[in-house]
Amino acid sequence: MTNDPSPPRILSREAFAALAAANGLAMSEAELAELHEAHGALARLLTRLDAAELRTGETWPDSVVAAWER
């Protein structure tokens, strides 16, 4: 258990549909199913963002030169 209050990255079909509706996104059932599957594929890729060094610290500074000069 963690005390992380954010929603889980992987969503059930029901939770995904509820979030789509809350977001005001209109789509057919078939589109929703396809999008849910794609979201699952993307969520698996996003485990690359779970490294400890990415949980805190500075982000992109909106200047490529500033980023390279650090």
Next chain:
Amino acid sequence: MALPFPPRLAEAARDIRAGRLSPVDLTELCLARIARHDPELRAFLSVRAEAARVEARRADAEIRSGLWRGPLHGIPLALKDAIDTAGERTTIGSRVFADRVPTQDAELVTRLRRAGAILLGKLECHEFCLGGPALDAFAPPARNPWNRDLYAGGSSSGAGVAIAAGLCLGAIGTDTGGSVRIPAALNATAGHKPTYGLVSNHGIHPLAQTLDHPGPMAWTSEDCALILAAIMGPDSKDPATLGLKPSGDVAATGAGIAGLRIGVVRNFSDGPDLATPAINANLEETAATLARLGAEMRDIVLPDLWDYTVCNTTIMTSEAFANNAPWLRATPDKVSAFTRGRMFLGAFLRAEDYQRARRMRRVLIAATRAAMAPVDAILCAGMLAPPAPVASMRKFYYLQRPLITAPFNVTGMPALGVCSGFDADGLPIGVQIAARPLDDALVLRIGAAYEAATPWRERRPPLAE
């Protein structure tokens, strides 16, 4: 009667300045080629023939009177239809904006007009610079002139097709994950993604502002350099533009590459589920050519291509939804199924994943910088596979394999795509040349040296008479 291909931009510029070529004749040749070939290729969304003729006559008169504005004076170019032109329709490839007429030019259009360029019209782009190739889009995708059934790349697809087919001498595209370099590779043109912030994004529909790079596309690296020189520089209307100049003279591409240290990045393309053997062999041949030209080739290893890809996709998908949410919610039926799905995906990404991706961007820049310490520039493949048949392409194909152009959007480095040969089926192969931020002149110089030493710029796609 067959219409000849137009000369390369740099060659045309020299001839116009010397009075050997008239901007009027050159513009008429491009308009005739558009009329002949574009009904099949679909590269243009709109052609401003009469306005272009007026601009050509003005350029002709100015040059005859001794007012030569520079290498773009009298040169026919075209713009991706995500770039605003005052008083002329700009659709971003979408039914949502089918009747949108901006009141202001994008900053880079202002600079092109000031340089005396002739604007032929607006080029097909994937909807909102993301949603292609969608057969149900406002405009169907431009067709690859090397094989009409195959993907022409995107999202600056019209630009790649128009240049390869000789419908214009150069164009401006935009590149958020590879949208200048991918169509360059698939159509056998050159395409330069400048250093992030070197060219203003003002007046260009944003896909993902922290990754968006407008850039020149043309038949050669030298041609791209001449366009870049005209459009780059600080712009108070785009706070992300840099107040710094590139190192060296961008337009001076003829100095050769003897003594340069170039790192070959094989880990982006050579491995399970990465590039085809033909593409990896082409990378080795390209490296050997650069070595023959006097460059010192070294091996370097950059971070895993999937890391750059995930970083790019997370940021792009998040920002793209945020930028386009109003019309995605209000008029989803006006948006193609491809675009709708890809954009909607951004609504389900967590804020902390977006923030982690931005941190990952800094980590990847640091790792890239460290790996590049022993070299001046790097060489890597420009594609992982030949283009797929358009009819076979799926909405979320990009989640199945890494994107070899993404590293340079993430790092903001200048990256040039050049044609490096043709495969057994006669389809183009491309490589990328990249360097540290602001070293745009260096990558363009390497590209120009490579093109001068190889025969690939002599081959044009087969077009119907």
